[in-house]
Amino acid sequence: MSTSSSAPSALVSTLALAAASVAVLSLTSLHLLRPDLSPPSHMISEYALGAHGWAMTVCFAAFSASSAALLVTLWPRLKSVSGRIGLGFLSLAAIGLGLAALFPMDPASTPPEAMSLSGRLHGVSFMIGVPGEILAVLLLSLALRQQSPRPKLLVSLAALVWISLGTMVATLIMAVPQPGGVVEGFFGIPNRTFMLAYAAWLMVAAWPHARLAARGAAQGAPAAA
Template sequence: MTIPTASVSDASHIAARGAIVAAGLALLALGALHILRPDLDPSRQMISEYAIGRFGWLMTVCFALFAAASASLFLALMGNTSTLVGRIGLIFLLVAATGLAMGAAFRTDPLSTAPEAMTFSGRMHGVSFMIGVPGVLVATLLLSFALRTHETWIGLPLLSLMAITWLSLAAMAIAIAVTMKHLGVDVSSIVGWTNRLFMAGYALWVIVVAWPMAR
């Protein structure tokens, strides 16, 4: 069954444009950090580590932009998501925005920091990860299924981009688990790339969802 085209209010239109701009700038900031910080290995180090040392402020801005994109998309979709699945998805989108905002507010500790030596900021950054990542996963899943039969979003690759976020996180989790268990296989060299693919996939998903409402 196809749901009729959404009637986009002026507020939704503005919020959708805000989501696109914020997500696009977040990707640009993340890309710029790869040039500004060649000392960090993008294959092995998580993006959070860009917040430590030179140009750390730019990673803070990047996380803040991801949070703003999520919150703006939440506002844009509020009046255009009528199903129960969609409304639950919106709640998790707000959860994702909260986790990403916390990631901006609390800088991570270096990866080599012992658990007992972690700072309050480092611990809170870990909490932000545990809030933001599930929020992103559930929000992209539920909203992709809620919107895919809507005329406004038919034909857009919502499920494909959702799958990218899920599969990249799964690959990252498996790589970390295998490496930590010392099974004779070091696959930590893919952890950084999967982390980046997760964030890029999410940013593109936000842009694709917001696009029809922003036109």
Template sequence: MFGGAGFIAVFVVAHLVQPTVDPSWQPPSELALGATGWVMTTAFLLLAAASVGLFLALTSQAVTWPGRIGLAAVLLAATGFVVAAIFPTDPATTPPGEMTLTGTLHSIGPVLADGIPIAAVILAVSLTRHSPQWRRVRWVLVLGAVLTVWAAVLLTVSLAVLMPETGRLGPDVPVGWQGRFLLAADAVWLAAVGGCALAIRRGAAPGASDISAPTLSGRAS
């Protein structure tokens, strides 16, 4: 919860301390370049922490094999955010043949981070199908899945339509806001589902004891 909410706050600060970065076309990763790039690096690490936290919170709740696949996708996304934080990107105007090793490795991060939309869909189905508690907050899971998938599709379609044959971003390729929307959607999903997981875990213990007591007494009789 705090990781997702913290990312939004730090993400805003990263834009404020990097006023020369044009959000209309420059990718969010370019906020990690320069003297104040550590702010965006911190934001990536907050997303990674949020992903790991959600993975741990749902380990005891997503017990079916589709649920496990969803958890694996969350962990994959956490790895992507860590990769994005450790390896700074190259400037968007760098020709493909002149990319550095760190820039090439950084490009792997967003691919792995797409595990969030995948996990959102799988967990929305798996958790609500096998848990009455999650069924009560189904709307959170469904809206979260729609939000993250829509954001991912919007960015993908925008890149496919607007990217020139050279494969280089520039002011004439306005995809910056789409990338920022995707990161924000991922953060909102992590915080919202994390909050639901916490509430369900806190409310599960009394319910579990209420159910088990009659069962044990029945066996004793």
């Protein structure tokens, strides 16, 4: 692939790397902005409610942008059937995360019959985005084994994504409902691990291509007088 043809892809991969970093920073900041929400017993979507909800919107939007940018980066590089299927699931992840940014959840105590349109669409975003994420990281990690300089790290992060989801489901099943619709449990920890592992996977997948952009910029910079 020529330098001219790879430059746009390298720049898009830099966007994927930067957006994933923004997502992590936004999510981290919310733990400082909302100390009233105990991480073990609250899903990250609950940060979208209240005065600092914009930070959760930024987080979901950044995750969506990173997923979409990585999709654009990998599309010309993955021609196998499994790779293309993985990219299809990555597009679903981007769509689901984008919907999560646009449509915040309702308060956790809201009964199903009283849910708003935004709350219902947030549920749809979960059903689209989460399967997209877990299947994308699995299939693309396998498809990138011959191209990535860190194939074992990609597979390890994909495994962490799956383990986190499984743990989250198990802890949700074991969670104890409290009066007022509050649920006590530890599902919030694997929920956060799931998203952080996905962010790390996006960064590792995008890094080799983003490095091309940095190298090209360094080579194109005028020499010092």
